[in-house]
Amino acid sequence: MLRYATNRILLMIPTLLGVAVLVFFMLRIVPGDIVEIKLRGDGGTVTQETIELERKRLGLDRPLINQFGTWMVDMARLDFGNSMWTERPVVTEIAGRFELSFQVAIMATIIAILLAVPMGTAAALFRGTWIDYTVRLITIGGLSIPSFWFGMIIMLTLLSLFNWLPPITFTPIYVDPIANLTQLIWPALAVGYRYCAVVARMIRSSLLEVMNEDYIRTARAKGVYEKLVVSRHALRNALLPAITVIGLEFTFLIGGLVVTEQVFNLNGIGQLFVQSVSRNDFTLIQGMVMLIAAFYVFVNLAIDLLYAVFDPRIRYNS
C-alpha cells in the first residue's frame, strides 16, 4: 500500500509537468496582454516605450522557452513567483482564498453525506413507495436547480426573515468560529444540495443492485436480522461507487464555484480565477492551475486508497 502510494505520488510529476506545459503555452496563445490591460485598461495614454519597459521588467520580452524554463526552475524550488498585477507572491494571493474554498467544500461534503446516505438508503429499501418518490423528487430538484439560484433564494429568504446579509469580509474559523460558520453554512448548503442529490441517487441505484446480490440472499438465509442485512451486508458494498462520486464532486468545488461565490460575496478561488484571467495575470493563473491540478491528483489518490480500505478485493501491493 505504501509503495503504491509512493508510486502514485511520483507519477504526479509527469502529470503536473504536462499540465504546466499546457497551461503555460495556452495562456500565451490567448489574445490580450497584461501590460496593455494594466497601463491602458482605463483608457490612459501611455507611450509604447513605457509598455516595452514594463514588459521587460516582467520578463515578458524574453523568448517563450526561456520564460518557461525560468518558471519551471522556480517551481522546482517551490517558488511560484509574484502576481504580475498586484506584485504580491502568488502563494499569498492563493492561500487566503484557498482556505475559504476548501472550508466550503468540506462543509458541503459533510452536509451532502449526512443527507445522502439516509435518503438514498430509504429510497432503495422502500422502492416504489411514497418515500422513494419523495427522495427522487428532492434529488431531481438538486440536479436541476443551479446552485447559485438556490443560493440566491437562501439569501433572499434570510434577508426577508432575519434581515441578515453576508458580511463583506471573511472570518477564519480559528478567529471566530461562530461568525465563520454563520457566514459559510449558507453557501455550503446551497452547493451541498446539488452534491447530496448526486450522491443520494448513486447510493439508491447501487443499493438496489446490491440488494439483489446472491450474498444478500445468503445473509437472509442465515437468519441475519434485516437491519444487519442492510447495514452490514448491503450498505457497505453499496457505498463503494458513491465514494468515487463524492471525490469527483469535492474536487470540483475547489475553483468551480465562480457564480455561487459571487452570490454569497465570498472571496474564494473561483473569484480569484475570474479576476486573474480577465487581467491576463499569467503567473497567478499558472500557479492556481498547478495548485488545483495537484489537489485533484491528491484527492483521486486518496479515493483509490479509501477504496482499498473498504474493499478487501483491492490490494495495491500484490
Next chain:
Amino acid sequence: MTVVEADSAVRNPPHAQPVAVPLLQVEDLHTQFHTSRGIVRAVEGVSFSVDRGEVVAIVGESGSGKSVTALSIMRLLPRLTGKIPQGRVTFDGKNLLDLGDEEMRAIRGRDISMIFQEPMTSLNPILTIGLQIKEPLLIHLGMTEEQAQERAIELLHLVGITDPARRLDQYPHQFSGGMRQRVMIAIGLACNPKLIIADEPTTALDVTIQAQILELMKNLSRKLNIALIIITHNLGVVARYADRVIVMYAARVAEQGPAEQLFHRPRHPYTMGLLRSVPRLDHPRGSKLETIEGLPPNLANVTKACRFAPRCPFKIAICEQEPPLYPTDTGSLSRCHRHAEIAEGKITWSTHSGAGLNFAANTEAPVLTVKHLTKHFAVSGGLRGTSGTVRAVQDVSFDIFPGETLGLVGESGCGKTTVGRLILRLEEPSEGEIHFEGVNLSTASAAQLKTMRRKVQVIFQDPYSSLNPRMTVGQIIGEPLHVYKIVNGRKQNEERVAYLLENVGLRPEMAERYPHQLSGGQRQRVGIARALAMEPSFIVCDEAVSALDVSIQGQIINLLEELQRKFRLAYLFIAHDLAVVRHISARVVVMYFGRVMEVADRDVIYSGSLHPYTKVLLDAAPVPDPTIEKQREPRLIKGELPSHMAPPNGCVFNTRCPMASQECREVIPPLEEKRPGHFAACIKV
C-alpha cells in the same frame, strides 16, 4: 468436532426409532410471481415430505419450479412479486407459512439452512469468512465472540479446509470456487440445523470438485443426522446421493418415489424420456442421442391438459385433462393417466434408428493441424507489484480431419478455451503453429487470413449473452453474409437466412424475432445458423451445449451431428462433460493445467484410458444409475487445481495424482504413443 457430535446426539439420540411425523411436510404448495406480464404460476400444488436424516432430490429442467419450491419453504421469495396463495409447509410441527417475519428469521440458519448454486457470488466480498461463519452462531445461539471463533475453526476443519484459524481472517476472493462452497457448507452447518436445502450446490464446479463437495455433504448429513434436500438437474448426482427423488415438470410434480424405483422403473413418460436423453458413460454409445422433442410450456398461460402432453409421444384423448398423482405399482406417485400401461411395459419410447456416424480412418489431409501450440500470458499485479507468466497452453499438438469431431475435455482453467481462441486467432500464440487447410496461419497473407476467418467459425457457450439483443435473428444471421458478400441484395439475403434457419430446425418466420423472445435451445440454434452462414469447413464448439437442459442438449447435439454429415464439417468440441464429449467425438484430447494428458480414440479413452488424470476424471462423474452409484466407492481426487502463478515442478498433475512419486516431481513427462494411436503423458504407464 466433539462439540458437534455431542450436540446432535442430544437432539437426535442415535438409537431412537424414526419419528412417525416427517420433519418437513409440504402440502399443496402454490407459488406465484406477479409480474408486469401477468401472473406466473411457478409452483402449483406441490406436496412432498422429508424425514429426519433423509436425502431427497428435486430434479427438473430450468423453470420447472424446483428452486422456487426451496425458496418458498425458506420464505425467501422476492418480496414485491413472490406470493404463496395456498399451501402448508409444516416443519417440526409449525406451519412456516403462518409464522411472522421475526419467527421465520429465527428458523432460517438455525433449523433450516440453505446452500446456493453460485459459490462465487453467494459470499459477501467485503466481509471476512470468519465473520460470515460466526454470524449465525452469534445471532441464533447467542455465543460469545470466543466461543463463536472456536466453533468457526471447528467448522472449517469439518469441511476440510486446512489451516482454519488463519483462513478465518481471509476474504472470499482468496478462496477458490470449491473452497468457497465448503465455506458455504460450513455456514449451513454452523447451528446444527435439522434440514439443509442445497440448490444446485455443485453445478458451478468441476467434476472432481463436485465429487469432493457432494461426498462431504452426504457424509456430514449421515454423521449429524441432518436431512438434505438436493435440488439439481444432474441425474448422476441424484442417483448417487438421493434416497428419494421428486421429478418436477412445468411447476408440478411429475413423479416422485424412492430413487432405485424411479431410475429403474420410471412410471411417467417424462422421467423415462429424461433418463434416456442423458448421454451416459457406462452405456455403449448409441448412434444418435435420444431426445424429448419440443419445449416446456410457458407458465404464464397453461391449459387444463396434462402439461407434458405436447411433448409426450403417448398422448391419448384423456390427456386433455390434467392427471392427478396416481399411486403406482412401484410405490412411487406418477402424474400420468397411463402409468398402469407403463408398468405393464406396453409403453416404451421408440429408439432412433438413424444411421450412426461413420468414423472411417481418414486418409485425407487434415483440415486443421496444431503443432506445439503454446500461449503464455504476462500478468502483473498493481503498478510495480509481482509479475509473472501464466502458462495457459503448453505444447499442444493435434490434427482434425474433414468431417471429424475432436473432443477437448478438461476442467476449468486447463486451457481448453484458450486453445479454441488461438485457433480462431482471437489470441496470438506465443509459440507453435496452426495450419488451416495447409496454410500456416502465422505467416499467412491478409487475403488468406480473410478466407480462414470465413471458413473457421465458432459456437459459444452462453446462448443468452452471445447474441446481440438489439438485432433480429435475421439480422444476426444475415450480417456476415453481407460483410463477406456471399449474397447479393436483400432478397437473396432473406432467402439464404430462411434456408439456414430451416437447416437448424427453426421456422423461417423466426427471422423477425429478437433473441429475448427465444428459448435457450432456440438461441443456440440461431448461433449455429450464424456459424453455418459462412459455409465453414471447421467449427469450434466452445461448451456449446453445457448451458442447456438435458432434453434440449440432446436436440442440439443431434443437430450438430446431422449438419456435420450434410456439410462435411469438422468440429473441435470443447467441453467439460465427459459423456457429451464421448458421444460426439471421434478422438478425444484430455487437457490438464495447460498440457495434453492423453489423446485417444473415443472408445479407448472411455474404456481403456491410461493416464491417471483421465481415470480420475471418469471416476468422478456420477452416472444416472443408483444401483451402480451406491455400490461404488468414489476414488476421490485430492486437492485442487494448482495456482497458475506457482505451477508444480515436473508433471503438472503430480500434486493431485494418486500414483505420483519423486520422479514425477522432477521430469515433465512427454506425450508418447503408448499404443497405436493412443498417446499419454505419464511416465508410470
